[in-house]
Amino acid sequence: MSSASTADATGSLVTAIHVGASSVSLLVAEVLPNGSHRAVDFLEQPAPLARDVFRHGKVSAETTERIVSILEDYQDALAEYGADGHNITRAVATNILIEATNYDVFLNRIRIACGLSINPIDDGEMTRLIYLKTRRRLKDTPAMKRRCTLVVHVGPGNTRALLFQEGAITRYTSYRLGTHRTREATDGTHAEGAAMLRVIREHTSGNLAQMKFDYHDVELDALVVIGYEIQQIARYLSKGAGAHSLKSLKKTTLEAAQMSDLDLVTRYQIDYQTAEALLPALETNLAIAENFGLKEVHIPSSDYEQGILQDLLVSGSLVGTLDQEVLRSARILALRYQSDPRHGEHVAKICQHLFSELQQLHGMTKHDAMLLQVAAILHEVGTFVSPRAHHKHSEYIILNSEIFGLDRQDITMVAMISRYHRHSGPRIDHPNYRDLDTVDRIRVSKLSALLRVADALERTHDQRVHEIVIRRDDRRLRLVLPGVTDAAVERLAMASKGDLFEQVFGLEVVIDDAG
Numbered sequence: 001m002s003s004a005s006t007a008d009a010t011g012s013l014v015t016a017i018h019v020g021a022s023s024v025s026l027l028v029a030e031v032l033p034n035g036s037h038r039a040v041d042f043l044e045q046p047a048p049l050a051r052d053v054f055r056h057g058k059v060s061a062e063t064t065e066r067i068v069s070i071l072e073d074y075q076d077a078l079a080e081y082g083a084d085g086h087n088i089t090r091a092v093a094t095n096i097l098i099e100a101t102n103y104d105v106f107l108n109r110i111r112i113a114c115g116l117s118i119n120p121i122d123d124g125e126m127t128r129l130i131y132l133k134t135r136r137r138l139k140d141t142p143a144m145k146r147r148c149t150l151v152v153h154v155g156p157g158n159t160r161a162l163l164f165q166e167g168a169i170t171r172y173t174s175y176r177l178g179t180h181r182t183r184e185a186t187d188g189t190h191a192e193g194a195a196m197l198r199v200i201r202e203h204t205s206g207n208l209a210q211m212k213f214d215y216h217d218v219e220l221d222a223l224v225v226i227g228y229e230i231q232q233i234a235r236y237l238s239k240g241a242g243a244h245s246l247k248s249l250k251k252t253t254l255e256a257a258q259m260s261d262l263d264l265v266t267r268y269q270i271d272y273q274t275a276e277a278l279l280p281a282l283e284t285n286l287a288i289a290e291n292f293g294l295k296e297v298h299i300p301s302s303d304y305e306q307g308i309l310q311d312l313l314v315s316g317s318l319v320g321t322l323d324q325e326v327l328r329s330a331r332i333l334a335l336r337y338q339s340d341p342r343h344g345e346h347v348a349k350i351c352q353h354l355f356s357e358l359q360q361l362h363g364m365t366k367h368d369a370m371l372l373q374v375a376a377i378l379h380e381v382g383t384f385v386s387p388r389a390h391h392k393h394s395e396y397i398i399l400n401s402e403i404f405g406l407d408r409q410d411i412t413m414v415a416m417i418s419r420y421h422r423h424s425g426p427r428i429d430h431p432n433y434r435d436l437d438t439v440d441r442i443r444v445s446k447l448s449a450l451l452r453v454a455d456a457l458e459r460t461h462d463q464r465v466h467e468i469v470i471r472r473d474d475r476r477l478r479l480v481l482p483g484v485t486d487a488a489v490e491r492l493a494m495a496s497k498g499d500l501f502e503q504v505f506g507l508e509v510v511i512d513d514a515g
Contacts, residue, residue, distance in 0.1 A: 021050035021156035022273030027309035050180035147221035229281035348376035395419035
């Protein structure tokens with residue numbers, strides 16, 4: 001491990017730990033002058049976390065202590081670099097951990113034993129990681145930028161699909177389907193060989209049928225499959241890198257079905273945890289490709305686990321780029337429900353201006369600004385159901401939709417903000433609002449107040465408010481609308497929608513005459 005001495009002397013080392021579904025890994029990397037990372041060391045040890053979660057619903061004491069021991073060894077290894085093993089740049093756990101009834105006990109044990117604060121990867125982070133992997137794939141294969149490509153990540157507990165058209169994300173869906181989840185669900189059948197493949201196919205059929213329906217209206221040119229197990233054995237599928245024929249994938253799947261876990265470990269040089277989930281991974285990816293009538297699949301040749309650790313170190317720095325993909329996903333959702341795009345975009349533009357100009361007043365983050373824009377774009381999707389009480393319909397539609405890059409908490413926030421763009425403001429007897437913690441209730445109230453003001457200024461749906469001059473005194477927020485000769489409509493709308501802003505910020509919103 002002496003290769004790190006030069007990097008450590010410059011103080012440019014960063015570290016990442018991932019407590020994954022079937023292994024615990026550590027990456028030590030050097031930050032290069034151009035901001036990229038060069039791997040200095042990578043360590044990985046198996047641990048049956050997913051098996052515990054899906055078989056018993058909790059992490060066993062034995063597995064917990066094994067993971068603690070692995071992390072302590074990693075901390076000792078970091079000490080050889082002169083690095084602080086208690087100050088890891090990124091330390092995360094697989095998102096299936098939250099399905100364990102004792103996940104908080106498990107994380108507390110690590111915190112006490114190792115001094116490490118580890119958090120499960122949320123849905124938003126996971127989609128960002130898949131995005132990073134796919135973006136590299138598109139960069140390596142320029143032709144794919146001009147094609148309709150479906151990227152599918154079959155994870156340990158969930159499967160995510162991203163549709164790329166001409167290099168941009170146009171659809172995102174997720175399914176409760178995964179390699180380890182399937183293994184534990186089908187293991188009790190005691191089926192073997194081809195019979196086990198039929199059991200796996202039957203178990204996954206509902207989710208795969210839904211995926212086929214979700215993308216039935218597009219003609220796919222390529223399928224990219226990502227996943228720990230499939231990437232582990234990709235080099236055995238064919239001699240070439242990248243594209244693999246469905247024929248070779250099917251042949252490998254049939255051969256694997258005839259092997260024991262020990263045979264799989266020996267044949268593919270993998271650990272037992274990976275071997276247990278390999279057959280569901282192969283059969284699921286094969287079924288997906290067959291469902292879409294494709295003759296080949298593209299599998300990244302890079303190491304999955306090392307790649308995810310490298311991406312964890314940079315995903316936070318891509319917020320601006322990813323925000324654009326989030327907004328694109330919101331616009332696609334708005335289009336699906338026939339919401340007026342000009343109105344939604346103009347309200348979002350006004351929201352952006354108000355958020356920026358009133359930063360000192362509300363004190364919220366860039367992420368909050370993005371959620372406000374998404375809510376503005378989507379606030380009237382409920383009119384697809386009915387114009388009457390459409391704010392409630394908007395809440396329901398958003399809560400039951402997927403938006404790329406947003407986790408469930410973010411989507412709940414957007415749904416609440418959209419719901420409160422008209423009529424009653426947030427109330428504690430509203431179930432979804434009541435379920436939020438105090439901090440998030442305050443965020444919803446602040447962002448809803450800004451959305452209501454913006455929506456009032458776009459009451460005519462004619463996009464006639466293009467400039468807003470904002471002044472504040474002790475009791476009022478004064479708005480001047482240059483270019484609007486008669487603001488009677490906006491004043492009338494503000495009389496009903498400015499109430500929440502006054503309740504939250506203590507300022508009455510007043511529209512003054514221009515000039």
